[in-house]
Amino acid sequence: MRNRFHYQPRYFLFWLLLFALGRAVFLLYHYAQHTATLDAGTVARTFLYGLRLDGSAAAYLSLPAFLLLALGGLLPRWRGARALGAYTALAGVVVGLLTTVDLELYKAWGFRLDSTPLQYLDTPGEMAASAGSAPWLPLTLIFGALLAAGYGLYRRLLAPLPPAPAWFPRWRAVLVGLLYIALLVVPLRGGVQQIPVNQSDVYFSTQFPFANHAAINVPWNVVQSLQLGEVKPSTTVYLPDSTARRVVAELYRPAPDSAPVRLLRARRPNVLFIILESFTAKLVGHLGGEAGVTPTLDSLARTGVSFRNLYASGDRSQKGIVALLSGYPNQPTTSIIKYPRKTEGLPSLARTLGRQGYRSAFYYGGELAFANMKSYLLAGGYQRLVERQDFHQRDQNSKWGAHDHVLLARLLRDLRQPQPAPFFVTAFTLSSHEPFEVPMRPRFPGTDLDNQFRSSVAYTDHALGQFLRTARQEAWWSNTLVVIVADHGHPLPGWSAIQSPEKFRIPLLLTGGALRPDLAGRQVTTFGSQTDVAATLLPQLGLPARDYAWSRNLLAPDPAAAPGGFAFYCFTDGFGLMTPDGELTMDNVAHQLMYRAPAVKDRQLLQGQAYQQESFADFMRR
Incomplete structure (x- = not known):
């Protein structure tokens, strides 16, 4: 007979297994182009190293479920099975959808799914055109298979939800539920190390970038990229693009005697x-x-x-x-x-x-x-x-x-x-x-x-x-x-x-x-x-x-546009440009000078603005 207090570990295991299934599908989908070049040990390490991000994602997904179970300890007549099942089904659909979409996008883009597709929501026509060549039937079948496998796994591991023992006091049940929630802190941050888990923790191969990519957990990657926020270039725009490119090119043009x-x-x-x-x-x-x-x-x-x-x-x-x-x-x-x-x-x-x-x-x-x-x-x-x-x-x-x-x-x-x-x-x-x-x-x-x-x-x-x-x-x-x-x-x-x-x-x-x-x-x-x-x-x-x-x-020899050379540096919401004439610092938000040394020429201001604009534009294009 299943024990109510074994349920939380099984729920966490459910998500780990589902993520492992998703990784297996990813490796199979890209078998001809990438996975076939990996040896068996490298393939196995994608699962082993991927466990840290899988565990972090599983902990985040388990947190609402554990809260529901703790609430059930306060309300003994409310077993919570329906609410728990509805939440798990919704989360499973989202995870399955992200896993499926990632399969084809990786083929086109070469990186795992993150928040990038959200950039196209304001241009649905272009988004539809980009998606027109996707193999919709195979992807739909894969999505359906993932949902079916998730449902079968849920039925095998988690249904039905066992009732709390009648002899177990409610306050103890609540304490057990809170203890399980507290224990989630360790997988949430990927362990007890000083620095919380990030993509670097699953990178292990110096030879195969694809193997490192395969170890990434897609739902975790999407949420993490959303947390980084959208980086907007508007504060760095000072000049027409063509002018900025020309000015920067002059800074890197070697002198005749080079x-x-x-x-x-x-x-x-x-x-x-x-x-x-x-x-x-x-x-x-x-x-x-x-x-x-x-x-x-x-x-x-x-x-x-x-x-x-x-x-x-x-x-x-x-x-x-x-x-x-x-x-x-x-x-x-x-x-x-x-x-x-x-x-x-x-x-x-x-x-x-x-x-x-x-x-x-x-x-x-x-x-x-x-x-x-x-x-x-x-x-x-x-x-x-x-x-x-x-x-x-x-x-x-x-x-x-x-x-x-x-x-x-x-x-x-x-x-x-x-x-x-x-x-x-x-x-x-x-x-x-x-x-x-x-x-x-x-x-x-x-x-x-x-x-x-x-x-x-x-x-x-x-x-x-x-x-x-x-x-x-x-x-x-x-x-x-x-x-x-x-x-x-x-x-x-x-x-x-x-x-x-x-x-x-x-x-x-x-x-x-x-x-x-x-x-x-x-x-x-x-x-x-x-x-x-x-x-x-x-x-x-x-x-x-x-x-x-x-x-x-x-x-x-120094470029003709910058006799004596130049040094560009960034600080939060601003930049500086140093030359033999002195310093120039600029606030990107206000588009106002913070300081300009007396000997600094107008050309240096133009160069700093152009460098800031074009370097950030290059970052955005990557």
Whole structure:
């Protein structure tokens, strides 16, 4: 005899099984084009990794049902079977419809169903025309089969609803119902980890994007994309489209003498790309910041190549990662990394170098599921990811994960193993992120945030120095270019204003054994952005950078339209443009200048408006 209090787990299981059925249908529907290329283990992993989003979606769908069952504990004569059945039937129809529609849309669009079709509701004629070629009969049959399978599964697992035992007090029944509701919190957020579940948690394949797509839960994906909200470009429109395109094209048109400086002794060296969390120029001595906080970086500026006027493209880690590794500008009201289907179309240094035989890896002491970074990195071609779960529990000694000396020690140990040459390895530090914990005596005592931040930056600089001193003794060092750059700046110390250029200025240094010794201490003074790192690096490796349309070579002559270079950056609802003439900041909502340096010319205002408009239009088109 069925127990009333086993009903909630069976109800949750019902949705898990239904989602597994939907995934099987998806794999079968795309068998010839995609699934046939997957081995059996990869197919199985689409179900295994997909469980986290399936569980989250099942928890959301179970929540109303569990509330109904808890209510039934208060009203013993109301069994609630009819209300529960009606709710489940309605939800099942919606899930079945989304699953079926997704089958054909994926074939046409190459990404799982999200809120995109809602954009066409105001043009029903175009929507009908687009849907005219769909195979309606097979899709209708699939939809009917899904409904029939769901009904059979419901009858098997859940009908009839058992009555509550007569001997069981009502208040206990209510408590049991509330306990089941509380337990849903774990699958709702995809586990007990620090960061709630997102698409990155189900991405697992570096070889087959389709396998990652198959692991996504469609109802969860639709609701999540609705939560992101519709991004409207109206606030970024300043100029006629043709004018904006022309002005931006001029900014990226190379000067007649466009032969860049050659920095390297080797044509195809290893590349070690180190991204420093929150390293603001305000604390970097060789950039005019406070002395004594970053002695390692200041020493590298004397022995390597330093870029004096580099600015972050945005103000968050996920924005900096995309700007650095894809050469793609930020958006003022959102971030492209939130949209895996958009980031899959971006160029990527890992993919570009992978085509030339480079082996790639990404090291991070925290959770790469944060802000969809994992899905972005896998789609970008990284062949190996090392993150928090790959470190021993005793080494996860920071709120965010493994501190930077642990991360760099792991990186050094792995690089000592025989490496297929050449390699492209990226390491992303985290200890200088809030709450500014450091596993050593703070260099700047005190509990105020400014000194805590200074101490965290000083710690990471120290850990980097130790790593580089040891790395110089390794066999791979002589043929390695090391790129050191920050993911973004920081309002601390001093709480810079949200639009202030000093908040966005960051270090960029080149060092390593592959660098020509005669270039020690060279300073590059042209103004540039994180987005320019890709097009600066690739020509040094003898590779074209044509795929990186929003990136320019900082070692080549400046474009005629921007003598001395330029750096565009975004903040919430606004943008800034830095040139040798000074800063210009703009409020996108009011379409009003926030600040314009006295020497700034009208041309710079036009360029900033054009860049904001055209870069955001490019984001919307993807």
